[in-house]
Amino acid sequence: MGAVGEPVQLYIYDLSNGLAAMWGRSLTGQDVEGIWHTSLVLHGMEVFFGQGVSIVSPPGTTHHGVPKKKLSCGITHLDKETFLEYIDNLRETYRADAYHLLSFNCNTFTNDVLGFLNGSSIPAYIRNQPSEIMSTPFGQQMRPMIEQMFVGRRTPSAGAAVNNLMPQLGLTPPTAPPTSQTPVPVPRLADDAPSVESVASNLQICTSAASLRTLLSSSPALAIMFTSPSCPPCNAIKPHFEALARKHASPRERIDFVLAETHVGAGAEVARSPEFGGPITATPTFVFFSRGKPVGECKGANRQELETQIAMLALTTYPPHPHTKLSLPALDKLASNLNPITFTSFPSLDTLEQKLESSLRSSSLQPETTDALSKRVLGYLRGLPASGAPTGVLPPGLLNVWPSATMTALQTLPPSAKFPVLDLVRLALARDASRLSSSPAFLAWIPSLLSHLASDLDNDTPERSYLLTALRVISNALVSPTLTARILAPDALSSVTRLVLRALLDPQDPKMRSAGAGTAWSIVARVFAARVGDASLGLEQIQQDALGGQGGESEEEWEAEMASGLLEALGEESDSVEVVHRLAASLGLLLYKSPYADEIRSLLEVLDIAATLTRKEDMVAKAASGAETAKDVVAVLCDVKTLTGAQ
Known part of the structure; x- marks a missing residue:
């Protein structure tokens, strides 16, 4: 040097x-x-x-x-x-x-x-x-x-x-490219x-005061164990500390665990600092922080006391939602079955081929576009099994031509001829959502497809079959957690919301309103599953901030838009008890345990939700008096009243 x-x-x-x-x-x-x-x-x-x-x-x-x-x-x-x-x-x-x-x-x-x-x-x-x-x-x-x-x-x-x-x-x-030299x-x-056995991902080792300070500022909940290899009690309780780290690794209510070795330079520095609970004079010592502030400490190898302190830390940092104190039996029952409403019927592919070819002939499309749809995509659909998930990889080159051919056709064909082209996507998602959700090309296509559909259909006279098919595409996509995450992303969700609200508020077509209510339920059910961390659906990792982000609506804005649209549609619905049921269920789950429940409730009060819910109770009672369906719908409406204080 x-x-x-x-x-x-x-x-x-x-x-x-x-x-x-x-x-x-x-x-x-x-x-x-x-x-x-x-x-x-x-x-x-x-x-x-x-x-x-x-x-x-x-x-x-x-x-x-x-x-x-x-x-x-x-x-x-x-x-x-x-x-x-x-x-x-x-x-x-x-x-x-x-x-x-x-x-x-x-x-x-x-x-x-x-x-x-x-x-x-x-x-x-x-x-x-x-x-x-x-x-x-x-x-x-x-x-x-x-x-x-x-x-x-x-x-x-x-x-x-x-x-x-x-x-x-x-x-x-x-x-890695080959190198000419040998290491x-x-x-x-x-x-x-x-390779060796790994520890929990939320268990870290203190390497410097600066890194611990960064973690303390970013972690909602933090537990530090000050330890030393020459300390027998430390060695006795350390495996339990590591087990607690694995137990509290869920992203929803994560607690970060840190081992600070007091015999190592960085650990010794941390142990002396009041910023981290020091000076630490004995090991093992455990110090607990909630949102950057110290909330507890315990010493010694007492497993029960350590568990109690960790439980108190979790409760302090992640208090239960006020709605957990309410009796909401109808909504709790709905929350036990959050599967989306899907549209998996498969028509005769020969009939579909005839409709598709008739649609494609209605405009001057290039041969490569018509061949991609009528031969490549239709051939792929013919190869899908009627039951069970397809195996292997997607046909080579399929997603090199399918997205562009579909977008060209949707931009060129007259409105009445578009739905067979879009129905190809619905059918593929009905039988092959897993493989499609693993394709970066398909995931990349979703925002532009939904944006085009929203621009094409959000008008006073949308082509009926085309809009119904668009809603069914969305619903079928929500079967896949990966596709759900993509649809909830800001660059796609605004388009989805426009399509759903357009259908919900259709003044003339009951079937359109029913389809819109079904898709609304599917979306809200997925948002609720993410909110409560429903592991059975594979959605516990999708946080609600998926709804916000750069270029998109905030969570609160989106919930407010959906809630007001659902309430308006509920108020206007006078034909179908089933649609009332779906709308009330969607509105209830949208509010249930929402971090913005108070703000949304205030908005709904201004929109006179109490009067709307009372009118719907009367409508259901008259339309289906004594039927089990009526009882279920009234029970949901009552729970929504409880949530919103509209008694």
């Missing part, structure tokens, strides 16, 4: 090998340049964290291939021997079993080491990438797959984790190949 210091470089690798840049926006709604892995280069070595801490020399010869970027990170005045001694001291903290793709990864390591070398940090777009992607509907849907890789299983490296996810997305796993490991350094 010269007198001016040793240069430090950050090597940045894209674990997706370009696929993130290709599909990132369509999947997440934001540009994703790459899935970043980083390492530090200095003293002729490349240092990184994966399956433990690894050092490779010469730089650029790791199994990650060629770095996409190389950034200068200033200099350090540490000599090589001191640096290696520091890295060896980190091995106990940066163990293979502590690795987690989202919360304790290679970038956590490089950021900590760079801070030690010269006080700087890696770029924010790399540090914050996991939280930014996980905050999207798609990221929330992917989280369960990622968590399954890291909880009580053999821990994969970052590259292996990304490779494992690619087939589930219908993408080809990336392969030369420094003696006594960890190999990146072995």
